[in-house]
Amino acid sequence: MEPVRRAVVIEDDDDIRHLLETVLSQAGFAVTACANGYDGIEAVRNVGPMVVTLDVNMPGIDGFETAKRIRAFSDAYIVMLTALGEEIDTLQGLESGADDYVTKPFRPRELRARIEAMLRRPRAGAAPTPPPVAPQGRPAEPPAYAPPAAGAHAAPPAAGPPPTAPAERLEHLGLLIDLGTRLVMADGQEIPLTRSEFDLLAALMQSGRRVRTKADLAILLRNESYVTSNFVSDADKRGIEVHMGNLRKKIGENSVTPRWIETVRGVGYRMTGPDAPV
Structure with a gap:
């Protein structure tokens, strides 16, 4: 039996709140709706939702402060909804802990x-799949050895080390990222990143010197493809710029003389070459 998908709607406008309830209910969520930030924070604490939609302009505390307080104890996906469309508002929303801004x-x-x-993207710090466990809590035993059939010749042992799985650890000039544990280290120091920041860094490190455009990265964060995506707005591209600015700040990157991530003006981003400053 699948767990119940829960969502919290925090919106002071009655009509929009009811619309959001309908949209999320049709998507299979059990919805709790609130009209202000204080009630919304308590609802998130009590319900433990997967998704929170959050208005910015509300009585009491605004959406930015509400997002910060929610992010202090919850890893729910936060989507901010607002009539504000300036870049500074997008910046403030994402810095408050929102995952998307509409x-x-x-x-x-x-x-x-x-x-x-968003729900198709892994949560930060998600635990790896545990090994199989035998009944009564005992570790599962490896498969029993089966001798070759009569007349068959056993294959000689393979020379050299066993084949390895695709690399889950990527490193570039002292910047290390582990795709399995979603761990990032810069010069031996662990760097806490949001889901979006981690996904952007992983995409760039996997691409190396190949340029990733802002539209490409925006679609990546939606977990979509160019075939299925219809439109990437200027707000989406500004959101990528904001995420990249926050990422650079956290890893201690200088955008003027970048050590790890360089901007290709008018196009997008890529990792630096081997001659980058160290």
Whole structure:
């Protein structure tokens, strides 16, 4: 039996709150709706939702402060909904801990698609799949050895080390990323990143010197493809710029003389070459 998918809607406008309840209910969520930030924080604490939609302009405390307080104890996906569309508002929203930022008026179908795309992305610090366990809690034993059939010749042991799985650890000039544990280290220091920041860094390190455009990275964060995606807005691209600015700040990157991530003006981003400053 699948666990119940829960969502919390924090919105002071009655009509929009009811619309959001309908959209999320149709998407299979059990929805708890609140009209202000204080009630919304308590609802998130009590319900433990997977997704939170959050208005910015509300009575009491605004959405930015509400997002910060939620992020202090919850790893729920946060989508901010607001009529504000300036870059500074996008910056403040993402720095408050939001995973996505949608301006009003919004299309319900697009909002639902963005939420479903976020849910397909792994949570930060997700635990790896545990090894199989035998009944009564005993570790599962390896398969028993089966001798070769009559007349068959046993193959000689393979020379050299056993084949390895695709690399889950990537390193570049002292910057290390572990795709399995979602761990990032810079010069031996662990760097805490948001889901979006980690996914962007992983995409760039996997691409090496190949340039990733802002539109490409925006689609990556939606977990979509160019075939299925219809539109990447200027707000989406600004969101990538904000995420990249926050990422660079956290790893101690100088955008003027970058050690790890360089900007290709008018195009996007890529990892630096081997002659980057150390």
